[in-house]
Amino acid sequence: MESAITRTAAGVRGVTGLVVVVAATLGAAEPVSALWLVPMLALELGWTLLYLRLAWRRLPLRRRLVAGDVATTVVLCLAQRHLVATEALEGGASWIAGLVTMSIILAGVAWTPKVAIPAAVTVAGAYLVGMRLAAPAQDVYGTLVIHLVQIASVVLLMTLLRRSAASADAFLGRSARVQIELMVERLRREDELRQVSSVHETSLHTLTMVGLGTYDGPSATLRAQVATDLSALERLRDRPRADSAPIALDALLEEVAGRAKGLEVRRSLIPATVPGEVAERFARAVTEALANIARHAGVREAELVSCRRAGEIRVEVADEGGGFDQDRLPPDRFGVRGSILDTMRSLPNGGAEISSGCRGTRVSLWWRP
Template identity: 30%
Template sequence: MLVIPCGLLGLLTVAHDVLVFTAVAVALLVAWCLSRLKWPYAHWVAAVQAATVVAIGLSQLKTGPQPVDSWVFVFTSVTSGTTQFEWNSKPLVAAGLSAVAIGAYWAGNKLAGPPGGWPPVAPVVRLVVEAALARGGYLLIRTWVRNADRGEVRAAALRRHASVEAARRAGEREYLAMLHDTASATLLMVATGTGRFDWLPERANRDLEALAEAPGLGAGHVDLAAMLSTLVEDSATRLDHLVEGPLPMPSTAAFGILHGVREAVANVEQHAGVDKASLTARVDESGIVVELADTGRGFDPGSVPPHRRGVSGSIVGRMATAGGYATVESRPGAGTTVRWRWPG
């Protein structure tokens, strides 16, 4: 990606007498880069690299000893460092190429210098340190990246586990709420009844059908108005209802409202001391609103013990799980109003 634009810029700026030589050099560099993409770790690639660095290092026999600010030294320095990244999966090849490059520079500098002169110790030490630092930097980066990858894998596993556990707990809460609204409520009505149980078989059948359903409901849409009309027909409490239908909404939210209304109606039957209530369902600017109100004895919502799950679990909690919200307004002697809102 860099060789081609740099080569084109070089062709535009060189003198005419070296244009052909420059074009050949650019073509060879492009061919070399393409070959590295196709054969990144071939043995012949390492051999060509070794021959190239040896030729450049020994070119000092022609040009004379090159100091540390010369292009020969810069080439050797860059080569001894970049091979650690080019041959990252073959550390012995990388170390060998760095050693060949440094050795060729040292030999060329020594042989091109005056007889009996001192070899270039300091530049060679610098080249060795640079190569070692390059390898150490690569190993450090690789360690950090691997640690990050392992951390991401662990985090993803924890997220999956948390999602599974949340779904499992939500299913358990839904089933417990269903059990509370059906079988438990029916048994309580039997225990506190007056002795007439002609309604019990039909109610028990409805409870069994509800409990046989899976806790999770589909993502389809149903008509809440039709569902509430069925509840009005089956309720032992007389419900003055005004349902403006149809009210299409997701089935999960619709069943959350339906079971919440059923629980609230059961509370009227058992605790309110009245035999009727009013049920309304409509659409306003905030979404779908369902309201159940009675004029019974009422209660203080703040005084309900934590283990009583009828209001907090079957009404408020279930609607919150479905994506809406429910509120309970009541005080002793002033009746009770339960309101469900679905913002969809």
């Protein structure tokens, strides 16, 4: 949801920027200075193209881009007397006023309230100062009140949306865990059925041979076969409890990758059998990693690889998206910490680490038998 909101905001900001450039050019009249207007519009057009690129490629909104946009809007506000005609200033309908509103909205969308509110107030204050410099007789306090209402409304709306998104993410996380448990249980039952079928067929074959009189006297071969059948039956009787029964990890991860929505997942998985609890932990972490790629990385492809290395079973999920800074994750982004790192690190002999940068993100998971 948040990704959709940010992409929409980027698209609206890009369209607004184009309208602003056209309006500023057509409305250039005294006392507008071409020496000021041309470079400022070139700067504004540059930011506009960046926003349009984000919206076109469906990439997430970058906080650094919003910070640059806010700084640019502040400069434009302070230079209003060189950029906006007097009639537009007096009417309160200048092209810069539209940019102020968009900057307030983008600050609320991109940042949490503790950052968004000071940034938006700075923009509103710069607009007030610029109006005073350009038209000292103009009443700016009504406009300031409107901007403050906009700030409060955007911050409140985004706070509610983020809380709703966190609740939705928690619900989806619980649903994903239930699906994983169902997949694990199904694979476990299939394995049990194969074992029972194998034992049944082997034992039945031995009894059939005895009943048909194939062995009419003591036979070392028969004794060996009976011993083998009894051993298989004892193993079946003494098999571990359900939550630690072995599971084919590669089969489980194949299903997890196939359920990833909005992603093409390239897989290279080695055959590996692990206890059920271990398989569930791997599946939960991989599910969250793939969901994060779909929601935040801005790409439509991912890679899922498993291997054995130095006695460990390792699983890696990688993408070529924009990456992120783990130290700056907001508190409501529980998925990375809880569903990936804590899930694997709380497993005996298990672990996880995430490396992320401008060339992509790699989630590494491991467990040592």
